Amino acid sequence: MRKIRYNLLEDGTSVQDVIDSVVARGPLDDPIHILDLDDVVRKHRNWRQQLPRVDPFYAVKCNDDPAILRTLxxxxxxxxxxxxxEIERMLKLGADPSRIIFAHTAKSMDSxxxxxxxxxDLMTFDxxxxxxxxxxxxADSSLVLRIRYDSPDAQISLGKKFGCDPEHEAPQLLGYxxxxxxxxVGISFHIGSGNNDSGCFYGAIKCVRKLFEYASDIGYDLRLLDIGGGFPGEHDKPIDAYAKTINLALQRFFPMKSNVRVIAEPGRYYVSSAVTLIANVQSKRIIRNSQGSITDFMYYLNDGLFGSFDWYFPRQNPPVIIPGNRQLVRSQTERFPSTLWGPTCDSTDIICSGMMLEELQIGDFLVFDDMGAYGMTLATNFNGFAKPRVFVYISRTAWEQLKLDKCVRTGLKPLKRCVQ
Ligand SMILES: Cc1ncc(COP(=O)(O)O)c(C=O)c1O
Known part of the structure; x- marks a missing residue:
């Protein structure tokens, strides 16, 4: 496995300084991801504090960057x-097999x-x-029955594909x-990804309680509750309400004295806010109506839906815009309806339309936050466009605490410039 290269941030420097320094060097041909490992560390500590009974099993599919995995x-x-x-990758990075759940209910024989x-040994079935x-x-594995329990407010409902009906199928499967x-050994659920309903966890945990009782009636002594993923991870979406509901439900249905181990499979929560994308405007069209008035500014960026933008989460927050040519100080306040396209020849490659933006120029930077979840694992090289290059940053303090490995650079080193 390739050595992971970490860029150390000395005290007093932040990821914002990194972004400023990238931008100061001028437009880039390929997009860049700035990965802030301190953000991952903060998320982990926050999880531990808010959900002390729930052991997090990070969903590797969400972002499998080796620096993130190694940190975790x-x-x-x-x-x-x-x-x-994914198992192979985690074992190579030093994860203990006992810290892995094979959480796919439709596995190949070979896997x-x-x-x-x-x-x-721990794996799910439905x-x-x-x-x-x-x-x-x-035959000696420890099995976790996955039930279906869908949040009505999730962007991606997983219950259509995975999880058995808890009322009818689950008892039958336990018997089988x-x-x-x-x-x-336990029961799991996933209420859906991109979920906005923290209250849904209460009903799901309650539903599992009933199945624990049924299992006990037929001679199983279940010891594991897996509450899946479905936690938000954007910088402005705290998990406090989720933690409150889950802690309450655990206290009620699985009190400490029940000796049930509780785990979760958070993906988005850990990585969404850890990644900032720096993209550039590479082309532009001005659309006018028959009277000659401008109706839309169309911009073609060097990243899009076939790159690191998440298909399922249409971009709603405008990016931060930084002029590519720093000499041209723009004092523009007027905003126009604008469409941001990805670079490929596919017309579904549209990041957003109707967003009100100042007029952009070729080479301008667009800085998008909260880009860490699913974008990179789903990114392609369609049409030959490069996926973003990832630059990993970590504070010296976190680096020293975590003792990651030895391949480090200090300070803000130059990034490759584009020839425009
Ligand atoms: C089985 C399983 N666990 C965990 C996750 C992670 O979900 P999230 O990123 O919403 O936390 C997923 C996402 O698809 C999943 O399928």
Missing amino acids: VALGAGFDCASKG IAYAKRCGV GEVELEKIKQMH AKSLGLSV
């Missing part, structure tokens, strides 16, 4: 892996066998056939697992 290993987090590839060879496959490939002699 150093912080002692667990990992939700969805494939053989189940691989998990067994590596000592990854159907009979999966149980039969697990019986054949990893018992008849196969398999060890079921």
Whole structure:
């Protein structure tokens, strides 16, 4: 695995200084991600403080940048892996197999066998056939039954694809697992990603309580509750309300004395706010109506939906705009309806339309915050356009505390400039 290169931020310097220094060097051909590892560390500490009973297993699919994963290993987090590839990656980065849950309910035979060879025993299921496959490939595994419990206010509902019905199917599946002699150790759910309803966790945890009782009736002693993901991660979206609901539900349905271990699989929460994208305007068209009045300014950026913008989360907040040519001081206050396009030849590659922006020029910088979740793992090189290059920053204090590894640079080093 390639060495991770960390850029150390000395005391008194911030990620904003990094952004200023990138911008000061002039427009770039390819987009850039500034990854702030201190933000990941802050998120972890906040989680621990707000949800002391819930052990986080970070969902690797959300952003698999090695610096993020390595930091989370150093912080002692667990990992939700969805494939053989993700498990392999985490083991190479030093994660202990006991800190991994294979949280995919439709696994390949080969990946189940691989998990067994590596000592990854905790895995989810939601159907009979999966149980039969697990019986054949990893009969000693510790199984977690995934039920369906959907938030009415989630951008991505996962229940359509995963999770059994808790009323009818779940008891039947527990019985079937018992008849196969398999060890079921817990229940999981995922209320949906991009969820805005913190209250939904209460009902889901209550629903799991009933299944714990049913399982006990048929001879299982369940010890694990996995509350999945679905927590917000943008810088202006705290998880306080989520923590309050979850802590209350745990106190009520799984009090400390029940000795039930509680884990979660947060993705967005850990990484959304850790990444800032610096993109540039590379082309522009001015659209006029038949009377000659301007109706739209169309800008073509060097990043888009086939790059690191999230398909599911249309961009609503305007980016920070910084003139590419610092000599041209613009005192413009007028705003115009504007469309931001990604660079590819596909017309679905549209970041936003109707956004009111000052008039932009070629080479201007657009700085987008909260770009850490799912964008990079879903990014492609469609049309030959580069994915953003990631530059990793961490404060010296955090670096020394975490003892990550030795490949470091200090200060703000030059980034490659584009030839315009
Ligand atoms: C099984 C599972 N766990 C966790 C997550 C992470 O969800 P989120 O990023 O909303 O926290 C996902 C996302 O799709 C998932 O499928």
